[in-house]
Amino acid sequence: MKAFVLATIHADTPEFLDSLTYSQLAARVALAEKIIEVKQAILAIESTNVTLQIIDPEEEEQKQKQTAARHNASKSEGAASYSDPIAQRLWGAGR
Numbered sequence: 001m002k003a004f005v006l007a008t009i010h011a012d013t014p015e016f017l018d019s020l021t022y023s024q025l026a027a028r029v030a031l032a033e034k035i036i037e038v039k040q041a042i043l044a045i046e047s048t049n050v051t052l053q054i055i056d057p058e059e060e061e062q063k064q065k066q067t068a069a070r071h072n073a074s075k076s077e078g079a080a081s082y083s084d085p086i087a088q089r090l091w092g093a094g095r
Helices: 002-008 014-018 022-042 057-074 085-091
Strands: none
Touching (some): 002 022
16 A cells, blocks of 8 residues: 555655554545546546555455355255365366
């Protein structure tokens, strides 16, 4: 997040960003995204919709577990479980 802001808002320093709360830093990231959009518009560059996505690994793991549980609960008898390595290989997901 800090690198994204520093690359866009040249007046900010790493020390300044270190002093911000997480919410304040997130607001700076949103501002940096808007600055990129404005610069692209001024230079007549097609918008690339640059955004910074923050992914929580614990949340992603929880989503994966929920997906597996739903699949395993709704599968018919004899069907492969969600994490069956042979089924994943057959579907091309195990590469």
